[in-house]
Every structure is written in C-alpha cells, then in structure tokens.
Amino acid sequence: MSGVLPAIPLIVIRPFLPESPVWAQRKAAGTLKRPSIAALFSPELRKTTIVTTLMFAFAYGAAFGAIQQMPRIVPGIEEVRALPQPQIQQTASQVQAYQEFGGLAGRFLLAILALWIVSRRQLIRVFQIPGLIVMPLVFYYGPTHSLEMTKWGMFLAGVFTVGQLSFWGNYLPRVYPTHLRGTGEGFAANIGGRMLGTGFAFVTTTLTNYVPGATPPLRLAVAATIVMGVIPGSFLNFAESAKLLF
Numbered sequence: 001m002s003g004v005l006p007a008i009p010l011i012v013i014r015p016f017l018p019e020s021p022v023w024a025q026r027k028a029a030g031t032l033k034r035p036s037i038a039a040l041f042s043p044e045l046r047k048t049t050i051v052t053t054l055m056f057a058f059a060y061g062a063a064f065g066a067i068q069q070m071p072r073i074v075p076g077i078e079e080v081r082a083l084p085q086p087q088i089q090q091t092a093s094q095v096q097a098y099q100e101f102g103g104l105a106g107r108f109l110l111a112i113l114a115l116w117i118v119s120r121r122q123l124i125r126v127f128q129i130p131g132l133i134v135m136p137l138v139f140y141y142g143p144t145h146s147l148e149m150t151k152w153g154m155f156l157a158g159v160f161t162v163g164q165l166s167f168w169g170n171y172l173p174r175v176y177p178t179h180l181r182g183t184g185e186g187f188a189a190n191i192g193g194r195m196l197g198t199g200f201a202f203v204t205t206t207l208t209n210y211v212p213g214a215t216p217p218l219r220l221a222v223a224a225t226i227v228m229g230v231i232p233g234s235f236l237n238f239a240e241s242a243k244l245l246f
Contacts, residue, residue, distance in 0.1 A: 040180065040187055045176070052184065055188070057196040061197045063161055064199075071096055077143050080092075098155040103161065103162035120167075124167050127159075131161070134153070140221065
C-alpha cells in the first residue's frame with residue numbers, strides 16, 4: 001500500500017509529460033522498431049533478459065518468501081501469545097505497518113542516494129549488502145526475543161527490499177534498446193517477479209515441515225530465515241558473477 005502514495009502524483013503528472021526525446025526522434029524518423037518478446041531472447045539480449053528476470057525473481061522472493069509471512073509469525077512471539085485474539089491480529093497489523101513505512105522510507109532513500117552515488121552497482125549494493133546481514137537476523141532473532149525488535153527489524157526489511165525494487169524500476173529500462181524498454185522491464189517484473197518470485201511463498205511454507213521450532217509460527221520464522229539467508233546472497237553473487245548490468 002505504501003506504493004500508492006508516490007503513484008498518486010504520477011497518475012496526475014504523466015499524461016502531461018513529453019515523450020522521451022530519443023523515442024520521439026526515432027519514431028519521427030521511422031527507425032523505431034516494433035517491440036516483441038522474441039527480441040528479448042536475441043543473441044545480444046538473451047543474457048540480459050535472463051539476468052534481469054532472475055534479479056526480479058530474487059527480489060520478489062524475499063518479499064513473498066519471508067516479509068509477507070510475518071503476520072503468521074507474530075502470534076508466536078512470547079509477548080503476543082497471551083493476548084486476546086483481536087489484540088493478536090492488531091499486533092500483527094502493527095508489525096506489518098512498520099514494514100510498509102520502511103518500504104516508503106526505502107523509496108525516498110533510493111532517490112536521495114541516487115543524487116550522491118554515481119555508480120549504479122554501488123547504489124544497489126547499499127541495499128543488498130546490509131540486507132544480506134540484517135534480514136535473516138530479523139526473522140531468526142526477533143520473533144524469539146522481542147516484539148519491539150521485530151517491529152524495527154521489519155522496518156529495515158522494508159527499507160532494503162523496496163529500495164531494491166525501486167532501483168530496478170528506475171534503472172532496468174536503461175539496459176534495453178529504446179523500443180524494448182517497456183517490454184524488457186515488463187517481462188522481468190511479471191515473469192521473474194510475479195510468476196517465479198512469488199513461488200518462494202510455497203518454498204517457505206513447505207520448509208516449515210522440516211525445520212525445528214516449538215510452535216508453527218516459530219517454525220515458519222526459521223523457514224523464512226533460511227529463505228532470507230539464501231536469496232540475498234544468491235542475488236549478490238549472481239549479480240557479481242554476471243557483471244552484465246550497469
């Protein structure tokens with residue numbers, strides 16, 4: 001829901017914005033090619049398409065494999081277990097609200113840092129490397145020790161996750177030719193993110209059958225910890241080994 005706030009002014013402003021000068025120039029000259037999904041897998045773009053699709057899958061995997069599981073984890077926190085059911089639900093909503101505000105803060109942080117950090121690779125690392133350390137701790141340590149710690153941990157999880165998603169939304173079109181920018185970004189976000197990445201929710205819930213924990217919520221927390229430990233590291237290692245973007 002935090003994405004609604006910055007979207008409202010965009011809805012108002014975008015109809016009045018001019019076309020991209022490069023796009024308008026090529027369209028006027030008749031050299032603007034028609035976009036196609038097949039072109040994304042041409043020899044010169046195939047690796048870029050695969051990398052960007054997997055990047056989005058990892059980013060969405062962190063969100064659906066762990067962050068979106070927190071409302072089911074909160075009832076297992078010791079401070080919450082003894083509360084009446086309505087208060088348990090309210091507490092879970094409060095924890096998730098911290099994540100939403102963290103996501104909003106991540107959007108603003110990316111915008112501010114983009115003015116200071118020229119290298120896009122360094123910019124994305126600002127969110128990836130701390131996330132690699134902090135996010136597994138949020139799910140492993142927070143639910144077994146402190147509700148307050150869990151709240152602020154979820155705030156940081158929102159910062160690091162939504163910051164990365166905002167990064168890709170802003171910079172991903174630059175890795176494709178002009179006529180394929182929307183097609184390439186749409187393929188990565190929808191196929192990689194919404195089709196592959198959301199599948200990590202199934203991975204997390206399946207892992208709960210095989211991990212230790214005194215209660216189902218705590219087993220879910222352990223499973224989310226494993227997912228959050230694997231995804232950011234895979235994300236960073238894959239980006240470094242590919243060295244295709246930015």
